Amino acid sequence: AATFRASEHQHIRYNPLQDEWVLVSAHRMKRPWQGQVEPQLLKTVPRHDPLNPLCPGATRANGEVNPHYDGTFLFDNDFPALQPDAPDPGPSDHPLFRAEAARGVCKVMCFHPWSDVTLPLMSVPEIRAVIDAWASVTEELGAQYPWVQIFENKGAMMGCSNPHPHCQVWASSFLPDIAQREERSQQTYHSQHGKPLLLEYGHQELLRKERLVLTSEHWIVLVPFWAVWPFQTLLLPRRHVRRLPELNPAERDDLASIMKKLLTKYDNLFETSFPYSMGWHGAPTGLKTGATCDHWQLHAHYYPPLLRSATVRKFMVGYEMLAQAQRDLTPEQVRTHILGRHIRSPHFLTGSQ
Amino acid sequence: AATFRASEHQHIRYNPLQDEWVLVSAHRMKRPWQGQVEPQLLKTVPRHDPLNPLCPGATRANGEVNPHYDGTFLFDNDFPALQPDAPDPGPSDHPLFRAEAARGVCKVMCFHPWSDVTLPLMSVPEIRAVIDAWASVTEELGAQYPWVQIFENKGAMMGCSNPHPHCQVWASSFLPDIAQREERSQQTYHSQHGKPLLLEYGHQELLRKERLVLTSEHWIVLVPFWAVWPFQTLLLPRRHVRRLPELNPAERDDLASIMKKLLTKYDNLFETSFPYSMGWHGAPTGLKTGATCDHWQLHAHYYPPLLRSATVRKFMVGYEMLAQAQRDLTPEQVRTHILGRHIRSPHFLTGSQ
Ligand SMILES: O=P(O)(O)O[C@H]1O[C@H](CO)[C@@H](O)[C@H](O)[C@H]1O
Ligand SMILES: O=P(O)(O)O[C@H]1O[C@H](CO)[C@@H](O)[C@H](O)[C@H]1O
Numbered sequence: 146a147a148t149f150r151a152s153e154h155q156h157i158r159y160n161p162l163q164d165e166w167v168l169v170s171a172h173r174m175k176r177p178w179q180g181q182v183e184p185q186l187l188k189t190v191p192r193h194d195p196l197n198p199l200c201p202g203a204t205r206a207n208g209e210v211n212p213h214y215d216g217t218f219l220f221d222n223d224f225p226a227l228q229p230d231a232p233d234p235g236p237s238d239h240p241l242f243r244a245e246a247a248r249g250v251c252k253v254m255c256f257h258p259w260s261d262v263t264l265p266l267m268s269v270p271e272i273r274a275v276i277d278a279w280a281s282v283t284e285e286l287g288a289q290y291p292w293v294q295i296f297e298n299k300g301a302m303m304g305c306s307n308p309h310p311h312c313q314v315w316a317s318s319f320l321p322d323i324a325q326r327e328e329r330s331q332q333t334y335h336s337q338h339g340k341p342l343l344l345e346y347g348h349q350e351l352l353r354k355e356r357l358v359l360t361s362e363h364w365i366v367l368v369p370f371w372a373v374w375p376f377q378t379l380l381l382p383r384r385h386v387r388r389l390p391e392l393n394p395a396e397r398d399d400l401a402s403i404m405k406k407l408l409t410k411y412d413n414l415f416e417t418s419f420p421y422s423m424g425w426h427g428a429p430t431g432l433k434t435g436a437t438c439d440h441w442q443l444h445a446h447y448y449p450p451l452l453r454s455a456t457v458r459k460f461m462v463g464y465e466m467l468a469q470a471q472r473d474l475t476p477e478q479v480r481t482h483i484l485g486r487h488i489r490s491p492h493f494l495t496g497s498q
Numbered sequence: 499a500a501t502f503r504a505s506e507h508q509h510i511r512y513n514p515l516q517d518e519w520v521l522v523s524a525h526r527m528k529r530p531w532q533g534q535v536e537p538q539l540l541k542t543v544p545r546h547d548p549l550n551p552l553c554p555g556a557t558r559a560n561g562e563v564n565p566h567y568d569g570t571f572l573f574d575n576d577f578p579a580l581q582p583d584a585p586d587p588g589p590s591d592h593p594l595f596r597a598e599a600a601r602g603v604c605k606v607m608c609f610h611p612w613s614d615v616t617l618p619l620m621s622v623p624e625i626r627a628v629i630d631a632w633a634s635v636t637e638e639l640g641a642q643y644p645w646v647q648i649f650e651n652k653g654a655m656m657g658c659s660n661p662h663p664h665c666q667v668w669a670s671s672f673l674p675d676i677a678q679r680e681e682r683s684q685q686t687y688h689s690q691h692g693k694p695l696l697l698e699y700g701h702q703e704l705l706r707k708e709r710l711v712l713t714s715e716h717w718i719v720l721v722p723f724w725a726v727w728p729f730q731t732l733l734l735p736r737r738h739v740r741r742l743p744e745l746n747p748a749e750r751d752d753l754a755s756i757m758k759k760l761l762t763k764y765d766n767l768f769e770t771s772f773p774y775s776m777g778w779h780g781a782p783t784g785l786k787t788g789a790t791c792d793h794w795q796l797h798a799h800y801y802p803p804l805l806r807s808a809t810v811r812k813f814m815v816g817y818e819m820l821a822q823a824q825r826d827l828t829p830e831q832v833r834t835h836i837l838g839r840h841i842r843s844p845h846f847l848t849g850s851q
Contacts, residue, residue, distance in 0.1 A: 155580060155584050156598065157672060165675055166674070179660065223529075234502050244504075245512075247509050247521055248508075296821075304816075306532040307532065322518055345594065422820065426820070446819075448820075463649035463650065463666065464666070466649075468668070468674035468675070
């Protein structure tokens with residue numbers, strides 16, 4: 146029998162954080178692409194557009210006027226999926242028809258007064274201000290709600306409808322599905338092994354060095370062993386940190402600088418403003434803020450949709466929607482591409498270190 | 499306190515089949531859309547193109563020449579994600595780094611010799627031939643593999659790279675993630691309630707009549723109570739059927755006719771060839787074919803990406819990827835739109851009954 150090589154032989158890998166499997170079929174990158182090509186929006190964005198509701202001084206959908214902010218700016222989403230008051234659906238009359246109350250708050254956070262920048266184009270102190278704002282909003286909304294989801298949809302491909310650099314914050318009265326899965330997995334791992342799952346995972350990746358993308362004094366960026374999206378990465382603190390507000394000033398500065406490096410590498414990969422959805426996961430808040438959440442390790446997930454170039458994405462469709470996630474190149478190959486040492490095709494460009 | 503109304507008040511709903519929650523925020527349909535608009539490919543497809551590898555008589559990537567088929571045509575995928583032989587990754591050296599062997603077969607099935615038709619444009623006997631071919635391939639590959647996933651990616655928006663009407667069949671040596679979830683949920687429900695989950699669910703929907711889209715002598719189509727995609731539907735036999743090959747001739751004819759009706763309604767909804775990913779789920783096969791799988795009920799899921807029109811899709815991004823699925827209109831509202839009785843905006847068109 147042939148010797149197993151991950152880059153040649155299909156196999157499945159387990160995601161212990163989200164309790165899911167992924168099918169890895171690296172040999173599939175060889176197939177030609179004849180499918181949909183995404184429009185590349187090279188339209189220049191004006192630095193200031195008084196009609197853009199995210200700009201300083203602009204009027205929003207609800208008639209409010211934005212202040213002339215010069216750093217970050219946080220406000221209530223004018224079309225929130227979660228509102229603070231909503232009646233309870235009441236008891237269910239059948240176990241197959243279960244509905245429950247959902248309450249919450251949706252906010253939008255502008256990263257910068259200018260529309261023509263993105264995080265990697267911002268300075269390290271400007272990114273640090275975003276991190277401070279993330280920590281504050283987690284503290285503020287976490288006082289009341291058990292889950293505060295910070296996420297950024299970047300690029301039109303990720304459903305982002307406004308080019309102004311911004312993220313969203315949705316706080317909810319319930320623990321969302323994926324939070325529940327991560328809670329369960331980390332809890333189980335901690336009780337079985339006596340250490341936090343992601344702290345141990347980070348240590349292992351530092352030893353193995355096969356999937357590391359960037360390391361700094363306080364942070365690690367890696368392509369997880371179980372990554373689903375082609376260029377997915379995981380950003381982890383080296384120290385055991387449960388929630389964003391716990392980060393100390395040195396860790397925040399270092400985070401700003403490693404984020405700038407990662408996002409610059411991403412932009413260089415396909416010479417485009419790299420689209421992604423990203424978000425932070427930390428220990429539950431609300432009534433849980435006091436509870437022992439020692440099994441939790443703070444982390445950010447980056448999920449970029451691109452596969453082969455700035456215009457060819459990975460489609461998570463038929464098999465993925467109905468059976469299981471599937472990927473076309475190994476996490477170990479991806480690391481090399483992001484680092485830019487191995488130039489596989491004209492699509493894979495050298496990243497600046 | 500206000501009285502709860504699903505179409506006005508956000509709430510969460512539970513999917514007992516896949517053990518997941520969805521956030522329903524129907525009031526959100528009011529927000530304006532300024533994001534990405536999909537290209538509408540109105541390009542006419544030639545009925546026969548000798549350079550299209552799916553056409554009768556054409557040469558495929560591996561050099562093989564297709565027969566001049568005049569019904570359905572099944573062949574091996576030239577770029578398979580699963581191959582029959584692959585070495586085993588061997589034992590794992592750490593619980594956070596688990597990989598396992600994956601073996602299988604990937605096939606492509608053309609539905610019709612012509613490239614310019616889709617299932618709803620085909621005749622009922624032609625669709626019946628597709629159903630027979632689905633049953634045969636399930637039987638053939640199910641003899642060896644525990645899971646045979648039949649799925650169709652329709653439309654460029656769903657990553658479909660060839661307009662010729664076709665589906666794919668991926669059989670695997672492992673039970674994929676979603677199959678495992680459905681296995682677990684149906685098993686538990688059956689042992690607790692003494693009846694198959696989806697059989698009871700179908701009965702309930704027939705009584706409640708709030709989410710039914712189509713019914714026939716042997717089949718039901720409904721928008722599930724827990725639907726995630728805006729126009730998602732579930733297709734169920736009325737009788738307890740575990741796998742496609744068990745369907746009798748009358749049930750197959752009736753299935754062909756209800757599929758044609760459903761897909762025609764979908765095409766009418768936004769006056770476009772409606773994109774979707776769909777697939778069949780039945781009881782596991784392989785060594786399990788003989789085992790009691792009485793908790794299983796055969797069904798097909800339809801997952802269409804569109805939200806507001808032929809060019810505006812629902813993006814499952816930030817919150818959905820990092821926290822939980824979220825939808826902008828209720829399953830009950832969707833039923834009315836698909837049936838075409840309630841014209842909400844110029845985007846929602848009257849479907850032909
Ligand atoms: O096999 P195809 O049609 O080339 O590929 C399509 O369907 C596959 C199975 O759902 C996906 O993995 C691919 O991302 C998608 O582009
Ligand atoms: O809130 P936005 O940016 O208008 O909307 C975007 O992000 C939301 C949260 O991930 C998604 O539910 C929407 O489908 C997407 O278009």
